[in-house]
Amino acid sequence: xxxxxxxxxxxxxxxxxxxxTANIQDICRVGKLxxxxxxxxxxxxxxxxxxxxxxxxxxxxxEVETTGEALSVELAPGMISQMFDGIQRPLDEFMRKTDSNxxxxxxxxxxxxxxxxxxxxxxxxxxTEVAEGDIVGIVQETNVIEHRIMVPHGVKGTIKSIATGSFxxxxxxxxxxxxxxxKEFTMMQKWPVRRGRPIKRKxxxxxxxxxxxxxxxxxxxxxxxxxxxxxxxFGAGKTVVQHQIAKWADVDLVVYVGCGERGNEMTDVINxxxxxxxPNTGESIMARTVLIxxxxxxPVAAREAxxxxxxxxxxxxxxxxxxxxxxxxxxxRWAEALREMSxxxxxxxxxxxxxxxxxxxxxxxxxxxxxxETLGSSGRKGSITAIGAVSPxxxxxxxxxxxxxxxxxxxxxGLDSSLAQRRHFPxxxxxxxxxxYSNEMNEFVGKKLDVDWNTxxxxxxxxxxxxxxxxxxxxxxxxxxLSERDRLKLVVARMIREDFLQQNAFDDxxxxxxxxxxxxxLHTILTFEDQAARAMELGAYFDEITKGTExxxxxxxxxxxxxxxxxxxIKGIRDQSEKDIQTVxxxxxxxxxx
Amino acid sequence: xxxxxxxxxxxxxxxxxxMLGFSVFFASxxxxxxxxxxxxxxxxxGVIYLTEQLAELVPETITRYDxxxxxxxxxxxxxxxxxxxxxxxxxxxxxxxxxxxxx
Numbered sequence: 001x002x003x004x005x006x007x008x009x010x011x012x013x014x015x016x017x018x019x020x021t022a023n024i025q026d027i028c029r030v031g032k033l034x035x036x037x038x039x040x041x042x043x044x045x046x047x048x049x050x051x052x053x054x055x056x057x058x059x060x061x062x063e064v065e066t067t068g069e070a071l072s073v074e075l076a077p078g079m080i081s082q083m084f085d086g087i088q089r090p091l092d093e094f095m096r097k098t099d100s101n102x103x104x105x106x107x108x109x110x111x112x113x114x115x116x117x118x119x120x121x122x123x124x125x126x127x128t129e130v131a132e133g134d135i136v137g138i139v140q141e142t143n144v145i146e147h148r149i150m151v152p153h154g155v156k157g158t159i160k161s162i163a164t165g166s167f168x169x170x171x172x173x174x175x176x177x178x179x180x181x182x183k184e185f186t187m188m189q190k191w192p193v194r195r196g197r198p199i200k201r202k203x204x205x206x207x208x209x210x211x212x213x214x215x216x217x218x219x220x221x222x223x224x225x226x227x228x229x230x231x232x233x234f235g236a237g238k239t240v241v242q243h244q245i246a247k248w249a250d251v252d253l254v255v256y257v258g259c260g261e262r263g264n265e266m267t268d269v270i271n272x273x274x275x276x277x278x279p280n281t282g283e284s285i286m287a288r289t290v291l292i293x294x295x296x297x298x299p300v301a302a303r304e305a306x307x308x309x310x311x312x313x314x315x316x317x318x319x320x321x322x323x324x325x326x327x328x329x330x331x332x333r334w335a336e337a338l339r340e341m342s343x344x345x346x347x348x349x350x351x352x353x354x355x356x357x358x359x360x361x362x363x364x365x366x367x368x369x370x371x372x373e374t375l376g377s378s379g380r381k382g383s384i385t386a387i388g389a390v391s392p393x394x395x396x397x398x399x400x401x402x403x404x405x406x407x408x409x410x411x412x413x414g415l416d417s418s419l420a421q422r423r424h425f426p427x428x429x430x431x432x433x434x435x436x437y438s439n440e441m442n443e444f445v446g447k448k449l450d451v452d453w454n455t456x457x458x459x460x461x462x463x464x465x466x467x468x469x470x471x472x473x474x475x476x477x478x479x480x481x482l483s484e485r486d487r488l489k490l491v492v493a494r495m496i497r498e499d500f501l502q503q504n505a506f507d508d509x510x511x512x513x514x515x516x517x518x519x520x521x522l523h524t525i526l527t528f529e530d531q532a533a534r535a536m537e538l539g540a541y542f543d544e545i546t547k548g549t550e551x552x553x554x555x556x557x558x559x560x561x562x563x564x565x566x567x568x569x570i571k572g573i574r575d576q577s578e579k580d581i582q583t584v585x586x587x588x589x590x591x592x593x594x
Numbered sequence: 595x596x597x598x599x600x601x602x603x604x605x606x607x608x609x610x611x612x613m614l615g616f617s618v619f620f621a622s623x624x625x626x627x628x629x630x631x632x633x634x635x636x637x638x639x640g641v642i643y644l645t646e647q648l649a650e651l652v653p654e655t656i657t658r659y660d661x662x663x664x665x666x667x668x669x670x671x672x673x674x675x676x677x678x679x680x681x682x683x684x685x686x687x688x689x690x691x692x693x694x695x696x697x
Contacts, residue, residue, distance in 0.1 A: 539632055
C-alpha cells in the first residue's frame, strides 16, 4: 500500500504528501499511533484526511498508510442490541479491551464478535440458482428479529454446497458456483457507508407509522418510508419525542443515532429500553434496537460518519424486508461537524459558515429513506423511515440546517418553547407543523377503522385554528364579547389541547395510545361539541351547559388514563354527556326539537 | 335600520300597548318568558318592554342581553304597581355610562 508523510495537522484534519496512489474516500492509518482517517480531498499527491480520532501528539513527518478501502460497515448477525461508535466499533468491547471509560486512540477492534456462534438454518437447497439479494438462510438473532442471510451485491450463481448448524460470522456457510469459478461465502457482508445499498425500485409510501403519540398519529402522521424533521429549541423535548418514537413505533427495527448530544441521553436509552416491552411483539424493546453513539465529547469527524453508519445498517435490514426507523439526534451537530471540516479545508463558506454542499448532503441522507421493493427474486418490501432532530440555535427555524432539511423531509414537527414552558408536552406546535402525507394516511386509517377519519382530523385542525383567532379577540376585548357558539368552540379547543394533544411520556398508560383509542377519544370530544351546539340551538345557555356538564368534562379530561383494555369506558363517557346535556335542556325549559 | 318594539307581560298590564302599535306577547311564568325573549331577540326586535314581575323570574336571560346592543330590555311596572327594580336598573346604567348617578 502506498505510504505518505504528514505535512500538517490541524485538529481532525491531517494533510499528507506522497499519496499518489491513494484515492478519495480511502481509509488511512495516520501516524505512529495508527489513527483511523478518511481521505476527503486530493490535490496532486497531497491528500487531506479527516481523522476519526483525537490527533494530539501527531506531527509532521509521521507516516500515513492507506488501506485502499472505503469506510465500510460489517453487516452480519450480532448487530442488534449493540452500541457502536460512529465508525462501527462496539463500545462495550472497546471498554473491555482498553480498560478505560474514554476512547483510547489507535485501537483496532472487530466491529462484530468473531467468536459468537450463530445457529444457521438454510432456506435453499444445493443446486438452486441464486442472485444478489436472495435469501439463502436465516439466523434467529433475537426473539423478534430473524436475521436473513442474503447473497451479497453483484454475485450470481448456483449453490454448490450449503451448511447447517452453528457458525461464527467468518466461517464459510455456502459455496456458489459462479461464472468465474467457485466462491465461498460467510454470513458477513461489507458495505461502504457513503453509498446507498441498491434496490429494485422505490414504491409510494402508503402506510402510516404508528407511534402511539396522539399529536403525531392524528394531526401530523408520517408514512412508513417517509422522512420527518423535528426542529426545536433547547429543552423543548426533541430527545423525548425521538425516544418515544423509538420505543413505541410499529416498526421491526430501530436504529438510534445519538449524534453530538449529551452522553447521558444515550445512558437513558441503555437504562430504559431493556425494561420496556414492545406492544407489538411483547418482547423487550432492546431486542429490536441498534444504537450508534457519538456523544458531544467524542471526535467530531466521526460524527459525520455516524449518520451514514446508522443508515447503512438500516438499509441492510430493509433489504431483508423489514420496516426500519432511523432516528438521528441531532442532525445539527452533524452539520456543525461538516462546517468544522469545511472550515479547516478552507472551502468557501455558505450561509452561516455551513459548507455550500450542506443541502446536497442532507438530501443524500434523507433520500436514502423510502419504501422499496428490494433486490432478490422474492420481491420483498421494506422501508426506512428517517426521523431527524434539528437543533436550530435560538429556536429560529429560518437557519440553513432546518431549511435544507425541510426541503427534503415531508413532515415537520415544530417544537415550541412557549408550549414547553406551559408544560404542554409533546410541545409540537399544531399551528405551524405540517405533514404532507396527511391525506393519504388519513384515508388509510379511515379505511382501517371504518370511519370518516379525514373529516374528523380536518375538523380538529379547523377548531384549533379558530381557537387561535378567537384568542386574539379575547385578549383585546375580553371573553364576554364572543358569541356563545364561539365560547363553546374555545371550550372544545381547550379539551382537544389539554385532554387529547397533551400526552405524558412518563405515565404508564398515557405514554402509548393505540389508533383505536385515539379515535374513541377524539370522537368523544367532537360528539360533546355536537351535542352542546345542538342544545344551544334549542335555547340552552352557555353557562347552563358548562354548569350541567362539569362532571362529564372532568371525565373527558381523565379519558387518556383509561387503559387500552377498557375502551368501552370511553363510550360510557359519551352516553353520560348525552344524558347530562338532555338534563340541561329539560331544566332550561326546552325538552326536544319537537 | 328600523327595528320592532315588543312588549312582554301579563295580559292585564300590557294589552294597552297594542293601541300604540307595539307587538304584544303574553307570558305568566319563567319558561315561557325566557323562550319569548330569546325568540324576539333572534327576530328583529330592538326594544323589548318587560314587566318587572316577569323579570324577577328570569335574571339570567336579562343579563345575557346586557352586553349586547340589541335588543334593549326595558323593565316596566305592571298593574299591581312598581317594584322599583326597573328604575334601579336605569340608575345603574346611567352610573355606568357617566360615572355618577346624576338622576
